[in-house]
Amino acid sequence: MLLKRAPDLKYSDVTPREIYLNRRKFLYGMGLAGGLALAGKSVANLAFPSARAYAATSLPGLVKGPFSTDEKVTPEQAVATYNNYYEFGTDKGDPAKNAQKFVTSPWSVSVEGEVAKPRKFTMEEILKLAPLEERIYRHRCVEAWSIVVPWVGYSFSTLVKLVEPNSNARYVAFETYFDKKQMPLWGRAGIQLPYVEGLRLDEAMHPLALLCVGMYGETLPNQDGAPVRMVIPWKYGFKSIKSLVKIKFVKDQPPTTWNITNAHEYGFYSNVNPAVDHPRWSQAREIRLPGYFKNTKTQMYNGYGDQVASLYNGMDLKKNY
Amino acid sequence: MNRLLISKWAKVVVFVLCLAPLGILIWEGFHGDWGPNPTQFLEHATGDWILRFLAITLAVSPLRKIKILGLTQLIRFRRMLGLFAFFYAFLHFSIYLGLDQVLDFRGVWADVVKRPYITVGFTGFVLMIPLAITSTAGMVRRMGYRRWQMLHRAIYVSAVAGVIHFYWLVKSDVHLPLLYAVIMAVLLGWRLFAWFSDRGRRPARGAPARKEPATVAAR
Numbered sequence: 257m258l259l260k261r262a263p264d265l266k267y268s269d270v271t272p273r274e275i276y277l278n279r280r281k282f283l284y285g286m287g288l289a290g291g292l293a294l295a296g297k298s299v300a301n302l303a304f305p306s307a308r309a310y311a312a313t314s315l316p317g318l319v320k321g322p323f324s325t326d327e328k329v330t331p332e333q334a335v336a337t338y339n340n341y342y343e344f345g346t347d348k349g350d351p352a353k354n355a356q357k358f359v360t361s362p363w364s365v366s367v368e369g370e371v372a373k374p375r376k377f378t379m380e381e382i383l384k385l386a387p388l389e390e391r392i393y394r395h396r397c398v399e400a401w402s403i404v405v406p407w408v409g410y411s412f413s414t415l416v417k418l419v420e421p422n423s424n425a426r427y428v429a430f431e432t433y434f435d436k437k438q439m440p441l442w443g444r445a446g447i448q449l450p451y452v453e454g455l456r457l458d459e460a461m462h463p464l465a466l467l468c469v470g471m472y473g474e475t476l477p478n479q480d481g482a483p484v485r486m487v488i489p490w491k492y493g494f495k496s497i498k499s500l501v502k503i504k505f506v507k508d509q510p511p512t513t514w515n516i517t518n519a520h521e522y523g524f525y526s527n528v529n530p531a532v533d534h535p536r537w538s539q540a541r542e543i544r545l546p547g548y549f550k551n552t553k554t555q556m557y558n559g560y561g562d563q564v565a566s567l568y569n570g571m572d573l574k575k576n577y
Numbered sequence: 578m579n580r581l582l583i584s585k586w587a588k589v590v591v592f593v594l595c596l597a598p599l600g601i602l603i604w605e606g607f608h609g610d611w612g613p614n615p616t617q618f619l620e621h622a623t624g625d626w627i628l629r630f631l632a633i634t635l636a637v638s639p640l641r642k643i644k645i646l647g648l649t650q651l652i653r654f655r656r657m658l659g660l661f662a663f664f665y666a667f668l669h670f671s672i673y674l675g676l677d678q679v680l681d682f683r684g685v686w687a688d689v690v691k692r693p694y695i696t697v698g699f700t701g702f703v704l705m706i707p708l709a710i711t712s713t714a715g716m717v718r719r720m721g722y723r724r725w726q727m728l729h730r731a732i733y734v735s736a737v738a739g740v741i742h743f744y745w746l747v748k749s750d751v752h753l754p755l756l757y758a759v760i761m762a763v764l765l766g767w768r769l770f771a772w773f774s775d776r777g778r779r780p781a782r783g784a785p786a787r788k789e790p791a792t793v794a795a796r
Contacts, residue, residue, distance in 0.1 A: 334613035346750035349612060399748075401614055446749030517749055536692055536746065538684070546613040551679050 313475045315408055321389030323464055323489075323563070329392060330403040332472045334546045339479045340397065341498060342445035343434065350441070351479035358438055358478040360499070365484060369429070369505035372420035379483050383469060385418070386410040390473070391466060396528045396558045398492035398514075400550060401543045407487050408470030413461045421457065421505045428460040429453075429510035430486060431502035447517045453497040454510035454524065455488070456567075464489055464563055468496075490560040492526045523577040527568070528558035532577050582650035591654050595661040598626045599668075616676040623669040628743065628757050630662035631736045635764040642771070656712050659732065663709040666702050694745035701738030704731045733768075736761050 341351035344358075363379040377385075388408050396402045416428075434450035436442055442449055459465065466487040469475065476482040481498025488495045494514050504510075514522035521535050530540045530553070543550045557564050568576075581587065602622055605611060611618045637655040640648050678684050688695045708729055710716070717725045740761050744754035 330613075338613040342749070346748075348614070348617075401617070403613075444750050444752055446751060536694055538688070543614060543616060546615070548616050548676050549679050550616070550677050 312477065314473055315388055315470045315475060317388070318390045318408060318473060319387045321391035321410075323560075324390070324392040324406075325394055325404060325559075327392075327394065327404050329406055330545055335403055335405055335471065336477045336480060338545065340399075340493065341479055341481070342447055343432070343439040343442050343449060343451070344479065345441045346444060346446070352477075354441060355478035358482070358499075360478060360483040363483050363501075365500050365503060367415070367419050367503045367505075370422050370425035370507060371505050372422060374419060377415070382415075382467070382484055386414045388469065393466070393487060393489040394558050395487070395489065395493055395496070396542060396554065398494055398522070398526065398534060398539075400534075400537060400539065400541065400554075401545055402552065402554075402558075403545050405471055406473070407466055407468045408473065409466045409468035409487070411463045412465045412467040412486065413463065415467055415503075416461060419505075424507045425505035426457055427506050427509055428455050428457060429502075429504040429506050430455075430497045430500060431504075432497055433499045433501045447513050449513075451497060451513045452511060453486070453495055454512050455495075456509075457505070459488070459564075459567060462564060462567065464560060490527060490557040490564045492528060494522070495526050525568075525573075525576045527564075527573065527577075528554065529556060529573055529577070530554040531556070532574055579647055579650045582648070582653065588653065588657065591657060595630070595657065598622075598665070616672065619672050620669060620677065623665050623672065624743065626665040627662055627669055628736075628739050630658060630665060631732070631739060632757070632760050632764065634658040634662055634732065635736060635761070639764065639767045660709060660712060663705045666705055670699075670702050694742050697738045697745070698742030701735040701742060704735045704738070708732060733765055736765070 337352045338348045339351040340348070341355065344351040344354040361379065364376045365379075365382065366374075366376050368374040387410065389410055390406050390408055392404060392406045394402060395405050430453045432449075432451035434442070439449075455465070466489075468481070468485050468487045469483065471477075471480060476485065481496075484500050485498045486496050486500065495512075509524060512522075512524055514526075515524055528539075533539050539554055541550050542552050542554050544552045555561070602619070606615075634655060637651050637658065640646060641651050674680060674682075674685055678688070689699045690696070708731060711720065711725065711728060720728070740754060740757045743757060744751060747754060
């Protein structure tokens with residue numbers, strides 16, 4: 257006869273419910289308590305396992321991509337400390353401070369909607385879909401400042417072709433990751449979250465439209481939209497959505513965050529256009545960062561008119577701002 | 578407390594404190610803390626200090642009237658505080674004119690005419706100029722206290738204009754402009770309340786006297 261010994265556990269041995277439910281915090285607390293004895297680094301690892309796996313890893317073997325400008329590249333320091341990423345605070349310096357612990361690994365992007373082959377791409381897959389190119393683009397913010405950035409990635413169309421959009425797919429809707437716990441300042445953003453953006457399918461298929469995984473030869477810093485973002489160089493910066501988690505092919509024009517916030521000021525197209533002012537400020541000139549003077553003339557389609565102007569043939573650009 | 582306020586060093590201390598924000602800004606500049614967009618950084622920093630100094634200036638009268646605080650001598654600093662509000666407004670406007678607009682006067686005027694947040698901000702600034710000019714004791718004498726006081730109520734308009742300017746220029750995060758709005762509302766609301774309660778307390782007068790209630794009541 258098989259005799260099983262009763263487990264010699266008493267009720268007092270049971271972990272209190274609160275500690276069980278908050279075991280991560282508890283561990284973190286233990287870690288902090290033991291921090292005097294332990295090396296600081298291992299405490300950090302205990303609390304935030306693999307939190308920065310994608311932060312600033314160099315991306316070797318980059319191919320020189322097409323469309324690069326030969327203008328002076330903005331220092332990386334400026335691009336990594338002057339950000340609009342309202343989930344991490346509305347001050348330009350906030351994201352660089354508050355996004356440090358943002359967990360970007362593991363990461364995957366769900367591609368769905370009007371496609372023959374909907375699927376999830378892991379970050380590892382995205383990094384290998386095509387040879388990574390370095391493309392030096394001008395980036396013009398709607399707030400009338402601009403930067404020149406060596407982005408890393410490949411044309412978004414590469415990914416589109418893999419999922420085979422059907423004939424109903426006329427627009428692409430993008431969505432940024434949203435987690436109130438990791439983005440505690442979200443409530444101050446004043447915009448509806450998660451952040452959503454959209455493009456017409458032919459815009460998204462344009463070779464200039466970049467699926468971006470890095471900058472300055474390295475993976476993206478969290479504040480610049482890690483681990484994967486869009487870069488649409490002929491449109492105002494807010495169209496270049498950060499930290500992508502969802503791409504949906506749809507029939508009708510999708511809602512976009514800044515258009516929801518203030519339709520009068522931010523249109524769906526938001527092509528860079530010096531002739532159409534923002535209601536509150538002129539778009540004729542911009543400050544090239546880092547710099548003091550707003551004396552750089554803004555170019556139509558941010559200087560990419562030769563490539564993209566034909567997308568908007570016959571459209572009233574004042575109406576479709 | 579009042580004795581401390583009337584000591585001859587008090588004004589020097591307050592003066593240095595009022596200059597401290599500028600000193601800190603310059604210090605930050607030497608340490609590269611203005612960031613990649615220094616023009617915007619300086620516009621925001623000086624703009625913040627205008628609103629703070631306007632609020633501090635407007636707080637002087639209410640604080641004096643709260644008897645238990647014993648701060649009646651605060652009045653000695655009101656002119657200096659107001660002038661510093663104007664000083665930071667002047668810096669703010671100069672940065673906008675010189676750096677943001679690169680001395681394009683026509684562009685500035687186009688902005689003033691066309692863009693409500695600039696119209697209202699510019700109005701607030703321009704209204705402060707006569708106040709700064711007439712801030713001397715000699716001017717008070719020449720104008721007569723009553724007329725001088727009437728003119729200097731323009732600071733209420735500047736304060737409100739400053740808050741509206743801030744509220745209209747932010748893109749979506751209105752928390753800070755709303756905070757300033759609440760502060761200004763309290764400071765101006767106190768005056769309105771004091772005026773009404775004073776009027777109620779005074780015995781009814783004949784028609785001619787009623788023309789000048791502001792003299793006694795306004796603070």
